[in-house]
Amino acid sequence: MLSTSLLNEFKTLLGKDNVMDSESDRHAYSYDAAVLDSVVPELVLRPTTSEQLGRTVALCNENKLPMTVRGAGTNLSGGTIPTKEHGVVILTNGMNKILEINEEDLYAVVQPGAVTAKFAAEVAKRGLFYPPDPGSQAVSTLGGNVAENAGGLRGLKYGVTKDYVMGVNFWNAEGEYIKSGGKTVKCVTGLNIAQLMVGSEGTLGVFDEIILKLVPPPVASKAMLAEFDDINKASETVAAIIANKIVPCTLELLDNATINYVEDFTKAGLPRDAAAILLIEVDGGHIALVDDDAEKVVEICKKHGAKRVQMAKDAAEKNKLWEARRNALPALARARPTTVLEDATVPRSQIPAMIKAINDIGVKYKLQIGTFGHAGDGNLHPTILTDKRDKEEFHRVELAVDEIFDVALSLGGTLSGEHGIGTAKSKWLEKETTKATIIYSRRLKKAVDPNYLLNPGKIIGG
């Protein structure tokens, strides 16, 4: 139990409403979006200013309380589930301001709790563009996006969160202020600590301000939907589009199982017998260029054996083409009680091999798996449909997930394209890297967080 004097100190610092210690409040912060056991924190704190945040971190450190920073709690690898002993959750949604959008120098400064989609909309209002668009963007926070190096549908052409982080200012474990990066395109002052923070999952510091790069938006776009009776043909098409020097802004794939789940759900007339659907969107700075690219893409699709290609003529038609992709997760999620959403990623040429392996694993462990994802960057979402209450079936799910990772690694891929390692995947980390990599990472952490209080146990265990 926490001492009353410490509780009172937090209440004086943050205000009573921002110190949550009731049983019902604490249970509401015991989970995130990963299918993992929940852990109830001992205390939930919500600072509303930079100074409060720094003081909160210092107080937790002095009292040896492990801190887990939480934005919207949409993490898919358990990164925002608190630590078992005396865990404290630090909420960032009291610090959700967009501090600056600079149209001349093309950057923005935000607090960590600012919501991704709201920020992107605000940027769009000024005629600029913030491309990273993780699936949870309607609620996810930019602090969380940076801490997880979140991806999204636009990764192939526009990159992921790390490509937009220019600077991160944060509190270290002792509650001292660290500045890194800046507002200039070029900046080589000191170690590149800002990029070290990207994907650090809250283990190296507590973000206070983030400087993000903005770009001019594309002015035109065209969307197409292509159906294939062979997954290899779809994959060859993806390779051929890129070989032709066209980089689509989205290149999404739905496999046969996913097509059928979506069709069960929407009855929109999708081809149930198709092996795969590709949703392709090209964009650019001039409508004529975009039209050219779109026509070339249609040609390439046909040449590589697409059974049918549809091109959207206007916004309404484009919206309709997107419907199948938009409904992929909702359709899969409705099919069974528990949805295990993975994100094993392979080089894009290995997509057919990966999908075949996933389907074989599904048959082997008698599991329902639908796969969709970002074909352009090889980031697939094999989605296992199950019921976690069925212990025996869920054990088969765990075995299947192990095997999916083994295959992804054997194909030259990675454990996680965009969901993070958290606690869910830390046990496989050594397989992809080396023992020395983990020891190196732990030493790094020990050096900046000697008491091991910043989200301990995440990524590198220990």
Added chain:
Amino acid sequence: MTEDLHQLAKMLHELDDQMVACMKCGMCQAVCPVFAETMKEGDVARGKIALLENLSHEMIADAEGVQNKLNMCLLCGSCAANCPSGVKVLDIFLKARVIVNTYMGLPAVKKVIFKGLLTKPALFNTVLDLASKFQGVFTKTASEVIGSSCSRIVNAPIIGERHFMPLAKKPLRKLEPSLNTRPGKGGYRVAFFPGCVIDKIYPQVGQAVLKALRHHEIGIYMPTGQCCCGIPALASGDKESFDKLVLRNLEIFEKENFDYLLTACATCTATMHELWPLMSGDKTQSMQDRIAAMAAKVMDVNQFMVDVVKVSMPVQGSGTKVTYHDPCHLKKSMKVFEQPRALLKTNPNVEFVEMADADRCCGCGGSFNLQHYDLSKEIGTQKRGNIVASGAQVVATGCPACMMQMSDMLSQHKDNVAVKHVMEIYAETL
């Protein structure tokens, strides 16, 4: 006590199959009006479901804490409408309120209202008729345009700072006693269920509905003795009073044949169409069938006018600028949102303008407004901002509860924006 908690947990097990569908993705945070104000996880659907699960698995001992969180909800259904895995959030919350209430007991004041008054419509009507005669003693007019009142004294009990709609001098049931007419050229015969708020506060809405029905020569069955649809009792977890109200209404409306059972109140419509059958699982099969048959006939009056009567096609008129607020129980529960707009556009003196976030909850939420007025007001103030920004002179809607809330917000800000039901504006053209 632990034995009791074990009992409560066992009762909650019936919700397990529905709760397990929540994958904790957190997308409900984007649309929950309460969460937008408090930013606390326990106030959003995902958090509430997690708390109920933990109560059901006996991981939480503080049932009262969970009950308080459960009540911190407008039952607007925005989360369910936006849920990627299709969790039936309202079903879960309403059933959970009944279960937790059975365990915790009903607060005394609600006992008096639900068991003593609401289920006895004759007494309920008499009390409010009396109140309407004396209300001027304690209250004064706040806004002529809106027709709202406020308290003559500061910090008055219950009323507080509210600008509320006064009780009508004569309720609908006195202006239009029972009706039972045959259809003319319109061909259809409908039953009309005005509901408490239209009967007692907005009789002119009921009169507008009747005017339209008569104009289109629709046969009308409007019996005496109707009582509340049951939602206030159910939302407070009082299933016993809810069941009584459903049964009384069922018996009255089963006496005659008609094609549709119309209401002009979004909340009554959704309650009768969806919640009556949903909550009938503990009844005999024949009773379940009777309830289901009646529920199937329930239809919103806007939908009836546009989809069934097929009133003349919309024109874009000019004159009064009118905007429309989507009641949650019409758009999110009944998927009715095009028809009221179409109906407004049939009035040549109306220039229709959309407001931003037209389907964002107004913050009323029935008894939520009484229990959490500050929060309800913050949510309502955002709605008021969108109404004013639209430049409309009139805000129309399809639910008298939303009308009360929007009137309170607009009147407190001294905005000259009138609040009307869509049917009032449609009836002006006839």
